[in-house]
Amino acid sequence: MITKILITGHFSAGKTQLISTLSRDILSTEVKISLEEEKKKETTTVAMDYGKIKTSGFYVHLFGTPGQERFDFMLEILGKDHDGAVVVVDSADLLNIKKSVRFIDFLRKQGKPFIVACNKQDKDSCMNPREIAILLNLPEEVVFPLIAYDKHSCLYIIDKIISHISSSRKAA
Numbered sequence: 001m002i003t004k005i006l007i008t009g010h011f012s013a014g015k016t017q018l019i020s021t022l023s024r025d026i027l028s029t030e031v032k033i034s035l036e037e038e039k040k041k042e043t044t045t046v047a048m049d050y051g052k053i054k055t056s057g058f059y060v061h062l063f064g065t066p067g068q069e070r071f072d073f074m075l076e077i078l079g080k081d082h083d084g085a086v087v088v089v090d091s092a093d094l095l096n097i098k099k100s101v102r103f104i105d106f107l108r109k110q111g112k113p114f115i116v117a118c119n120k121q122d123k124d125s126c127m128n129p130r131e132i133a134i135l136l137n138l139p140e141e142v143v144f145p146l147i148a149y150d151k152h153s154c155l156y157i158i159d160k161i162i163s164h165i166s167s168s169r170k171a172a
């Protein structure tokens, strides 16, 4: 069984990091960015990230979107016919968490299963998944911790979205 998973969320949440930690053969469209954004990092995704992994018998295709509103046309394109999505948030950045609401709204409209991955849990200043679930008004069952630098942590997130997809299909 082949599964297509959308990796989305606001700029600098860690979407590209998640895909590149999981997949050795990542296709990425990173370019140098604007002066304002450069305060956060040097490059950004302008079209998409793509990676493929095999886990628990599934081939999983990961499609990462850009995070800024000016690239929303890519979200519309990549957001078509996926099986489920992971919204990555920067748990150490309240504004980033709040900006993830528009991705959640987008996914809700599509009626597809999604989870939230609370990235950068290695940072002292981060909020925990429970706090983030409350802030985003989501059930705790769909909000999970992530350290995108760590492969096991990334695989845990993929396991969670796959089981969420499976249970949504059973319920349908």
Ligand SMILES: Nc1nc2c(ncn2[C@@H]2O[C@H](COP(=O)(O)OP(=O)(O)O)[C@@H](O)[C@H]2O)c(=O)[nH]1
Binding pocket: 009, 010, 011, 012, 013, 014, 015, 016, 017, 018, 040, 041, 044, 045, 067, 088, 119, 120, 121, 122, 123, 146, 147, 148, 149, 150
């Ligand atoms: N401390 C910490 N930094 C992270 C983690 N994941 C990503 N980053 C950093 O956060 C920044 C944004 O990551 P990136 O994957 O480019 O974000 P994207 O815009 O969502 O694709 C980069 O500087 C990463 O090195 C993490 O788990 N912990």
Ligand SMILES: [Mg+2]
Binding pocket: 015, 016, 017, 044, 045, 065, 066
């Ligand atoms: Mg990126």
